[in-house]
Amino acid sequence: MKRAAGSLAFVLAVAGVGVLGVFSVRPAYAQSADPAPTTTAPAATTPPPAEPAPAEPAAAPAAAAPATGLTLSTGAPKKDAATPAKKEEPKKAKKPRPFAGTQLFTQVATATSTFAAGQTQYQNPTTDMTLFFLPRYALSKDWQIRARTTFTYEFTNSDTTTTRNEPRFGDTGLQLFYRGIPAFAGIKPQVAFGLTAPTSPESRARTMIVTPALTLQLFKSFELPREGELDVIGFATYSHPLYSNTTGGIRGDFPYKRACFGAGAGCDDQLGGSANASDILSWSAIVSVTYGKFSPAFWFNLSHQFLYKFSPENDVDATRGLTAQRLSDPTTVRNGTYFSFWLDYEANSWLTPEIGYYMGRSTLRADGTFGNPFFDRYQDMRVYLGANINLDNLEKAIEGGDAEGGVVRAKNRTGPALGAY
Numbered sequence: 001m002k003r004a005a006g007s008l009a010f011v012l013a014v015a016g017v018g019v020l021g022v023f024s025v026r027p028a029y030a031q032s033a034d035p036a037p038t039t040t041a042p043a044a045t046t047p048p049p050a051e052p053a054p055a056e057p058a059a060a061p062a063a064a065a066p067a068t069g070l071t072l073s074t075g076a077p078k079k080d081a082a083t084p085a086k087k088e089e090p091k092k093a094k095k096p097r098p099f100a101g102t103q104l105f106t107q108v109a110t111a112t113s114t115f116a117a118g119q120t121q122y123q124n125p126t127t128d129m130t131l132f133f134l135p136r137y138a139l140s141k142d143w144q145i146r147a148r149t150t151f152t153y154e155f156t157n158s159d160t161t162t163t164r165n166e167p168r169f170g171d172t173g174l175q176l177f178y179r180g181i182p183a184f185a186g187i188k189p190q191v192a193f194g195l196t197a198p199t200s201p202e203s204r205a206r207t208m209i210v211t212p213a214l215t216l217q218l219f220k221s222f223e224l225p226r227e228g229e230l231d232v233i234g235f236a237t238y239s240h241p242l243y244s245n246t247t248g249g250i251r252g253d254f255p256y257k258r259a260c261f262g263a264g265a266g267c268d269d270q271l272g273g274s275a276n277a278s279d280i281l282s283w284s285a286i287v288s289v290t291y292g293k294f295s296p297a298f299w300f301n302l303s304h305q306f307l308y309k310f311s312p313e314n315d316v317d318a319t320r321g322l323t324a325q326r327l328s329d330p331t332t333v334r335n336g337t338y339f340s341f342w343l344d345y346e347a348n349s350w351l352t353p354e355i356g357y358y359m360g361r362s363t364l365r366a367d368g369t370f371g372n373p374f375f376d377r378y379q380d381m382r383v384y385l386g387a388n389i390n391l392d393n394l395e396k397a398i399e400g401g402d403a404e405g406g407v408v409r410a411k412n413r414t415g416p417a418l419g420a421y
Helices: 002-032 066-074 201-205 391-399
Strands: 103-111 127-134 136-138 143-154 167-169 172-178 188-197 208-224 228-239 247-249 270-275 277-290 294-307 333-345 351-362 381-390
Touching: 381 391
Parallel strands: none
Antiparallel strands: 103 127, 103 381, 127 143, 136 143, 143 167, 143 172, 172 188, 188 208, 208 228, 228 277, 247 270, 277 294, 294 333, 333 351, 351 381
16 A cells, blocks of 8 residues: 555656646747748848757656756757858049149259350340249139249349349239040140230230230150150140230339420330230140150240231321331231250159250341251350149148049149240
8 A cells, every 4th residue: 555655656746747847848849839040141231140949858857947948948059140241342533633733843044154154245144043833723524724923033133134133923824724625646635715914024014904815735645665655745825915005114103204305205105115916826845755754855936926017197196296116126027936955853743853944035136037946155045953843742742642643743844934834
């Protein structure tokens, strides 16, 4: 009887533990009823949290706490699916800087007669320094504004200035360039409309008000052996200066009343000399060769100035009987040439030192024959040391960036002493 009771107690104990185990494992069975997650990673960039895998029914342990069934039902943790690597987006091309191509050119020039005794019959030592400020600003891909102004300071006391060590400003020009014309045969054309203000003493003495001008520019580049490059730039400019008078005036008023005797021209407030130019036609060509860091180049300019004419009706002043024969230059067309050559060295992206020579002269000599447009001992020949500073590239260097991106390097494509931009 005691054995039977003990057997019955054992059976009831086993049955109780089994029932307790069934209820404790039920949450695991309820979770395993859901479909198992697929091994394929979803399209989303962030993988879903891993779900617990179903656990096999555990055999009834001898003495298990309720938490044991929950722990066993979680199974081994699953690894997160690898996140697909994002593709790198292509770098966007840098926008060109609006002031690209802005330059500052400085030079110290001296006439060859300053140190070559006996070159000319009249000694006139001349040494001066000139600053050329050539800003550019791109309004859009096709439209660009260019400007030009100069400042000169003379170290000597030559006849070209009125006072000793006189500081002088040149004329100030402004041009609007259109660069959207398609290239043909490898030639890139550009056109421009410009205005020049009389900020120089010479233009004010000629009573100039403003000078409108039209410019056509052509550019072509050629490849040379051994990684060389040949650039050719051509300019054609027509301008029509506007003056208050057709001849030059005087600078300021006389400090006293001039006495007039007879039918002379001494009381006139206008100078003798030459008549002003009514129309100017100018042709220029710049050719430069680049090998490595060195770039020799030359520039030639030919200008035609068509002067104001005095008709017979206007030659005679009815009040005093004076004529315009006092003009020292009776010609109606004045032709001139300008020649320059130089050697550049590209020190870095923003600095280009330069050594060069230039001479400007009238096409004809005093005897009416053609003069040498390149060298003439009796003309004003100049040698100079200069430097081109590309201000846009200088700003990039200060900021720590590169100096590329289509920015024209600091080449002297404008020449040191004429009205190019």
